[in-house]
Amino acid sequence: MLNDEQRKTLLRIAREAVEAAARGEGYTPEADDPELQQLGAAFVTLKKRGDLRGCIGAVDAHEPTLTSVARMARAAALEDPRFPAVRPAEVPDLTIDISLLSPAEAVTDVNEIEVGRHGLIIEQGSNRGLLLPQVPGEWGWDREEFLEHTCRKAGLPKGCWRSGNCTLYAFTAEVFGEEDEPSP
Numbered sequence: 001m002l003n004d005e006q007r008k009t010l011l012r013i014a015r016e017a018v019e020a021a022a023r024g025e026g027y028t029p030e031a032d033d034p035e036l037q038q039l040g041a042a043f044v045t046l047k048k049r050g051d052l053r054g055c056i057g058a059v060d061a062h063e064p065t066l067t068s069v070a071r072m073a074r075a076a077a078l079e080d081p082r083f084p085a086v087r088p089a090e091v092p093d094l095t096i097d098i099s100l101l102s103p104a105e106a107v108t109d110v111n112e113i114e115v116g117r118h119g120l121i122i123e124q125g126s127n128r129g130l131l132l133p134q135v136p137g138e139w140g141w142d143r144e145e146f147l148e149h150t151c152r153k154a155g156l157p158k159g160c161w162r163s164g165n166c167t168l169y170a171f172t173a174e175v176f177g178e179e180d181e182p183s184p
Contacts, residue, residue: 002100006033007176010069014044014096015178017073022088029070040065043132043173044072045097046086053094054080059104059121059130059171069098097177099132104169110161113170115143120150121169122161129154133173 002010013029020027031037042065043057054076058068073096077086086094104121107113113120119133129150136146147161147168160166 001174002035002176006035007098009033009036010066010098011096011176011178013066013070014073014098017070018046018077018086018094018096019088019091021074021077022086022091027070027074029066031066036066037064039063040068041101041103042068042072043099043101044069044076045099045132045177046073046076047095047097048090048093052082053090054083054086056080057099057101057130057132059101061101061103065100095178097175097179099134099173099175102172104171107168107170110143110147110168113143113146115141115146117172118170119173120146121171122147122150122154122156122166123169124154124156124160124166127154127156129156132175133171134175 017027039061041058041061046054056075115136121130131150151160
């Protein structure tokens with residue numbers, strides 16, 4: 001778990017990366033905290049007035065956490081195929097959430113999946129889908145609905161998680177965002 005200062009630093013890095021991306025500029029994150037230099041996997045979610053505006057992430061920790069956050073913030077602003085690239089004028093209307101992921105572990109019993117605690121990844125062939133732990137709570141889904149929507153996200157048929165032809169993974173995430181920060 002990160003402390004408040006580390007969370008603020010990562011949120012600052014994400015915001016600076018989004019601002020630079022919207023202006024078409026590069027960005028190199030900086031932070032002296034050794035904890036943020038540790039390998040980490042991150043998702044960055046952008047919302048505009050409460051609506052999803054971009055969400056991109058990495059499942060595997062292969063770069064420092066601060067670098068992963070900056071890279072995913074840039075990708076959420078420019079590369080989410082569901083949305084056009086973020087324009088500079090939109091940046092002040094965006095709020096940022098960061099999800100730092102634990103390593104994913106294979107699920108052997110779907111009854112062990114805890115809605116609100118676990119995120120899911122499902123794979124079958126070249127299809128892969130991921131939903132973060134906070135998603136089912138935002139939509140009011142139970143475990144089965146969460147599994148069904150994860151299949152759908154992967155482009156797989158309804159109920160595919162029951163077939164045994166898919167591989168299912170669960171992970172947890174430390175989730176925090178700008179809306180969690182107290183106002184000055």
